[in-house]
């Protein structure tokens with residue numbers, strides 16, 4: 309399998325995951341509203357999504373994308389390490405590539421740790437019914453809002469969620485820039501603009517997801 313194919317898989321799945329994050333952050337922004345409105349909106353929204361066949365199909369594509377992204381990124385990192393097992397005698401690393409680009413594997417592992425814990429906190433409980441059962445709100449919807457509220461009233465989870473948004477931000481910034489290159493954008497000026505878009509996107513995601521736990525904690 310060619311390196312080009314592997315990079316295209318990582319880039320396309322990565323772009324899909326970036327789109328998912330925009331939708332996910334928009335939905336989670338509901339948590340910032342006053343409790344009386346936030347609870348009913350968040351719970352009815354998440355119930356509607358869970359009951360939609362189309363969204364469930366998109367959900368399976370999402371899980372597959374996460375798996376393919378991780379597997380192919382791991383293969384690329386492994387192959388790159390092997391071919392560069394003898395380090396360069398002179399390598400002005402900081403001049404040749406950014407800190408984030410040299411550490412995508414490590415940043416990716418931190419993001420993966422976050423996703424595994426996050427899926428255990430929400431997805432496993434709500435979708436698979438594993439662990440403590442989730443109650444219903446006064447409208448009869450599964451009370452996902454309460455799950456979030458309880459989780460973010462535990463200071464360790466607040467720190468875990470907020471701090472891990474820093475590596476997520478760097479991973480998204482470099483990942484998005486690389487995805488554009490892997491998918492064939494070579495135009496220099498275009499790439500400079502895409503790099504700026506990637507920076508803004510990564511900052512909005514990291515700050516947005518990072519402040520939600522803090523704000524919910526002080527609610």
Ligand code: HEM
Pocket residue numbers: 332336354355358367419423426430431434435452456469476517518520521
């Ligand atoms: C403030 C931060 C976040 C909150 C409150 C939050 C909340 C949630 C909730 C409630 C669900 C379950 C939805 C349901 O089944 O009804 C969920 C699912 C998920 N979240 Fe998050 N999330 C946050 C950040 C993130 C981040 C940063 C990522 C990725 C890096 C992420 C990735 C996912 C994935 C992949 C799922 C599974 C999608 C599915 O339900 O099929 N989340 N999240």
